[in-house]
Amino acid sequence: MTDSNVLDTLEKRELETEQEKTVPGKHYVPYTDIFENEEALVVVMEIPGVDRSDTNINVENNILSVEGKISHATYDALSPVYTEYNIGHYSRSFTLSNEIDQEGITARIEDGVLTLELPKTKDAPPRRIEIA
Amino acid sequence: MVTRFSDPFEALLNIQHALDRSRFSDWPGRSTSSHGSYPLVNVFQLGEDLVVTAEIPGVRKEDLDISIQRNQLRISGKKSIDYGENISIHRQERSAGTFDRTFNLPLEIESDGVKAELQDGVLSLFLPRAEKDKARSIRIN
Numbered sequence: 371m372t373d374s375n376v377l378d379t380l381e382k383r384e385l386e387t388e389q390e391k392t393v394p395g396k397h398y399v400p401y402t403d404i405f406e407n408e409e410a411l412v413v414v415m416e417i418p419g420v421d422r423s424d425t426n427i428n429v430e431n432n433i434l435s436v437e438g439k440i441s442h443a444t445y446d447a448l449s450p451v452y453t454e455y456n457i458g459h460y461s462r463s464f465t466l467s468n469e470i471d472q473e474g475i476t477a478r479i480e481d482g483v484l485t486l487e488l489p490k491t492k493d494a495p496p497r498r499i500e501i502a
Numbered sequence: 503m504v505t506r507f508s509d510p511f512e513a514l515l516n517i518q519h520a521l522d523r524s525r526f527s528d529w530p531g532r533s534t535s536s537h538g539s540y541p542l543v544n545v546f547q548l549g550e551d552l553v554v555t556a557e558i559p560g561v562r563k564e565d566l567d568i569s570i571q572r573n574q575l576r577i578s579g580k581k582s583i584d585y586g587e588n589i590s591i592h593r594q595e596r597s598a599g600t601f602d603r604t605f606n607l608p609l610e611i612e613s614d615g616v617k618a619e620l621q622d623g624v625l626s627l628f629l630p631r632a633e634k635d636k637a638r639s640i641r642i643n
Contacts, residue, residue: 375599377540377581404592405585412585416559416596418623448546448553451608455542455557482559482623 385461396458400438400484404464411470411488417460418482425484429472435463436484540601541577541625550636552607552629559623560596566620568627570613575627578602610635 385397400415413434417425420438428435438460445457466488474489541556556577558566566579583598607629615630 375597377597377599377601379539379542380597401595403583403585403594403596405589406592407586407589411592412589414585414596416623418557418559420622445546448548450544451547451552452543452545454544479622481562481620482557 382455382458384458391461393459396456397461398458399462400436400460402462409489411466411490413464413484413486413488415460415462415484415486416482417479417484419457420460420479420482420484422479425477425479427475427477427486429466429470429475429488432466432470433463434466434486434488435461436486437461438484540603543577543603543605545607548628550631552609552611552631554627554629556625557623558620558625560598561620561623563620566625568618568625570611570616570629572613573607573610574604575607575611575629576602576604577625 380401383399385399387397391397400417402416403414405412405414413436415436417436417438419440421441424439424441426437426439440457440459442457469491471489471491476487478485541558543554543556546553546555554575558579558581560583561579561581565581566577568578569576578601580600581598583596610632612630612632615628617628619626619628
């Protein structure tokens with residue numbers, strides 16, 4: 371096997387906020403990768419159980435916030451016998467340090483993974499400052 | 503489920519009971535053929551049948567392998583992450599790798615009737631109880 375890394379289970383992190391949410395219920399912090407390539411800043415979040423229509427992505431005042439609502443309806447008919455993980459909504463926000471072209475943001479969800487591409491603005495190229 | 507710790511002694515007693523139960527119950531069973539802890543599972547009852555769910559975001563359908571034999575369920579597969587070249591990473595919290603988990607179910611499963619569904623990164627397995635494992639009512643003549 372080429373990939374010898376064996377996956378470990380991670381405890382879900384519950385969201386801690388200063389303000390309370392209007393909707394009661396658990397909110398978790400989605401595991402997130404952020405990287406940058408030449409054109410864009412890419413944010414990848416794991417939000418299993420969230421339908422694309424229940425995802426809310428917002429950029430305001432350089433703050434990117436993502437919220438994902440899960441539906442409890444599927445669990446209504448089921449009675450739990452043995453549980454190892456809990457379910458809840460997802461919520462996380464980041465302050466963006468780069469200049470982002472807000473019009474060009476694209477998002478897609480695949481297998482419970484949300485990928486956001488935030489293209490960098492063209493008119494703010496990196497400026498190299500020469501020391502005199 | 504609502505948990506309230508109104509009486510600390512009652513809470514302590516509940517923990518004690520839960521500990522006792524875990525020591526004397528043989529389910530879900532520690533004797534796994536391959537020791538993996540990923541993915542975490544929830545087991546639900548639906549009538550006489552079982553439903554097992556697991557959160558496996560980022561695992562593709564073709565990279566997942568599920569097998570069932572009598573009352574043993576095995577979930578294995580791999581999760582890969584590929585972001586391409588020439589990137590600078592700001593934050594890395596997701597992990598990739600292989601997984602293999604086997605556990606015993608409390609009843610025998612009709613393997614022909616098993617249905618699996620992978621939606622939005624959540625795996626749902628519908629496991630019907632084997633006909634011969636079901637309780638039968640006996641008519642008195």
